Amino acid sequence: MTQPVRTAPTLAEVAAAAGVSRSTASRALNDSPRISEETKKRVRAAAKEVNFVPNARGRALAVGRTEIIAVLVTEPLSELFSDPTYSEFLSGITEELSESSYLPVILQASSTHERNRAREHFERRSFDAVIDVSPYKGSELLEVLCELGVPTVLCGQLEGHPYRDVFSTVYSDDEEGGRFAALAIKDRGRKDIVAVLGPQDNPAVADRLRGYRAVLGEDLPDANVIYTGWNSGDGYQAMHQILAREIAFDGVLCGSDRIAAGVITALNEAGLSVPADVSVVGFDDHEIAARCVPALTTVRQPLREEGHMAANIALDMIKGAEPTTSVMHMQLIQRDSL
Template sequence: MPLSRPPSRRATIHDVAAAAGISRGTVSRVLNGGYVSPQARAAIAAAIAQVGYAPNTAARNLVTQRSQAVGFVVLEPHTLFLEDPNIGAIMLGANATLSDADYQMVNLVVDSERDTQRVSRYLSGGFVDGVIIVSARTHDPIIRVLAQLAVPTTYVGHPRDLPAGIPFVGIDNTGSAKLITQRLMATGRRRIGMIAAAVDRDSGADRVIGFRQALGSRFAPELVVEVPLYDYSWGVKGMRTLLDREPNIDGVFAGSDALAAGALEALRDAGRQVPADVGVVGFDDSSWALRTQPHLSTVRQPATEVGACAADLVLRRLRGDDVDRNGVLLPTPIVWRESA
């Protein structure tokens, strides 16, 4: 019968000190970011590699009362989390900033009331030091939970009922939607409709407001089709509804590039040419914009920069720095291509 191997012992700070021939206190200063001579730092680095030392994060967290982690909470269906390139870009931008600060990012997806309860319990357990919230809706229960916990939080977007003084980062959805609709109008389109998604959130509702402001007296409520998600399939359905309501429609503003891509499919199925018969514009300048034929005219949403800024705001709050409590809005230039 083979002998069982004894469990391997985890290398400790004492092993590093012994291998480097340096005091334990000096090793501790290096590990905690303190100053030592270049020679001592080099000897400690070599000793760490030699003995295979890894810091005991759990023990350090017990002392510092910090988890060294930030929650990234997405309040969207699981399928949209995987398919929406904006959410992915926001996530990567946040992760890069947190990683540079030696923080872990914990991804949490809320797709149901049960998810809300589960995530609320998790956030209440002290497993993260701060939170980034993406796609919160008005009256979302997660807003109340985080307000009660007093966890440093930054929102991507600005729910209508967000408590005063909570930092957020986003874009001017109203102004951007107004500008691209005006640009579409300038091409001579007379009957312009909109496929509007997620109007229970500030992004969707504000884009409808901007669209309406651009059209003024030409705005026709029946030419706004509301769909639940910024999703390709809903773009197809929304465009079919618009064609049913107004067969002579000649311009469409879709609330996202994914919706616009779906609208292009519905228009092709109906025998309408883009842009000869119908001009189509989207929103985001995501990967969808260049996957379509023709390529989409759109508004560039700086999703990666939004994520990085949100993470930076959380980190600054954790350091006790002052942050802008009035919100940070990033620029959104129009990108004009062949679809309009």
């Protein structure tokens, strides 16, 4: 004999079990201030008793919220999964939101098609807030978010920051980190320094270089600064270019730990010992820094903490908090490459 299909418990069953109307049960489950705490407790107990799970779409309509926060990524998808910077950001965001009712959703916006789709989602109010982890590459989307008044947190400092009064900002002090790295290599007694940095159009790169030069001044001329990508292969190729130009150097400041790993490989192949012949300092303190041979002296970015902070601020902005700016400080991690 075919067993009857058991349907999911309904709001009407919750209301009946709690002895209230359906509308009161709905308001109680959505934490309406119009409903007393005693009634809310009774309705929640009834919902638990009948195993009622609120429909997410219905809840969104009732409270005017989706309980979703978009994590906007304007870098290519390949960079998102290969760069540990993003995994640290995302871990912090996810950990913070796990303590709330909100879910993070990655919104890719690298291509024109993806940016148009993101714009549509913003206009439909598909999200309650946005955390932009690469804001310097998505200016047109920031304009849309500004016009729509979507609570937005930028993970990174923009040059000029035209949205200072509209968006919140969380960023690590890259200039401070640059100073820490340059001071470490200078204190080691190194005098001929080269810098191998990430893309020249990245604001973090400009800030780190500014920090280097605050310490080294004219000892770091433009001819000794190489711009490349963030990966170890980029660092490897950049160091071979430096060696081919026969620039005299005894210290290398690297824009990321992955760059530094490639630099060390190229130096070893050229018969140069780190740190006996050349000191190398990285940036980020990703896992690769401790695995390098020798272990890499680097500047630690508090990326996971930055993710926690960004998510926390986004939740506050959803509740009506004013935009704020939070600066995370760097730390020099001493290892064996100096």
